[in-house]
Amino acid sequence: MAVKLATAGLSKTFGKGGIEIEALRDVSLSIEEGEFVSIVGASGCGKTTLLRILDGLIKASSGSVRVNGKEVVGPGPDRAFVFQQDGLMPWRTVYGNASFGMEIQGASGAAIRKRASDFLRLVGLSGFEKLFPHEISGGMRQRVNIARALAVDPDILLMDEPFAALDAQTREIMQAEMTRIWQETKKTVVLITHQIDEAVFLSDRVFVFTARPGRLKEEILVDLPRPRNLSIKRTVEFVTITDRIWRLIEEEVREGIQREQVSAAAGAA
Secondary structure (H helix, E strand, O other): OOEEEEEEEEEEEEEEOOEEEEEEEEEEEEEEOOOEEEEEOOOOOOHHHHHHHHHOOOOOOEEEEEEOOEEOOOOOOOEEEEOOOOOOOOOOOHHHHHHHHHHHHOOOHHHHHHHHHHHHHHOOOOOOOOOOHHHOOHHHHHHHHHHHHHHOOOOEEEEEOOOOOOOHHHHHHHHHHHHHHHHHHOOEEEEEOOOHHHHHHHOOEEEEEOOOOEOEEEEEEOOOOOOOOHHHHHOHHHHHHHHHHHHHHHHHHHHHHHHHHHHHHHHHO
C-alpha cells in the first residue's frame, strides 16, 4: 500500500520567555492508505498536540508532516477532524449539521443532499434528519459529528477521543459502528484514545507514546482477524495485546511519577 500520512522528526515546544514545555520530540510515523491506527499514552504525552499538527491547526517547532507526499502547511480538505465534543450547532437540524462542511466547500445543492443523506444513512441516522441536537442522544450526536466529517470526503479522518463523553454501553456500540463505517468508507483513520481496549479493537496498529515529551515508544501490530465484533474482546489474543500495551504505558506513568518526585525534592532542597 502507498503511504498516506508521514511525519519526520516532528517536535513541538510551547512557551516563551524562559518558560517552555516540550510536548513532542522527534516523532516519525508512517501510515498507509486505508489503515486504521491509534495513538495511546499517559495523559499529557502530546497526543492531541500531534493530532492538531497533523491537521495543520498548529505548527510543529521542527520536522515535517506529509500527506500523499506533499508537506502540510495548514488545514486542508484532505483531512477532517472529529473532536471529543460533537460541536453541533443547536439551531441546525441533524441534516443541517451533517451538510455544513459541504456548504462551506461550496458544493451544489444536489450534491449536498445526496452526500448528507448517504452518510446519515451510513451512521444509522436515517429518519432523524429533521430533529435538532437537543432532541437526540449523545451517541447520536457523535454519529452526526462523524457523518459531517465523512461528508466532505477527506482522505484522512483524525479523531480525538470521539467517544470519551459517552456512557460505557454506548461507547462499546460506537466502537462496533466505527469499525463498520471504516470498512465501508476505507478512509485512513488516526485515533487518539485513553482506552486501550478501544485502540486494540479498532486498529491495525497502535502507537504507544512515552510520557512528555511524547516520543514513539513502541509500535504494536494488532494481528486480529477482520471484520471484528465486540466478542473478540474476550479472546486470549485480544487480552494479550491489551495487557502488553498497558504494561508499556504503566512503565511511562511510573517513571513520570519518579521524575516529578525527584524534581520536587530538588526544589525543596
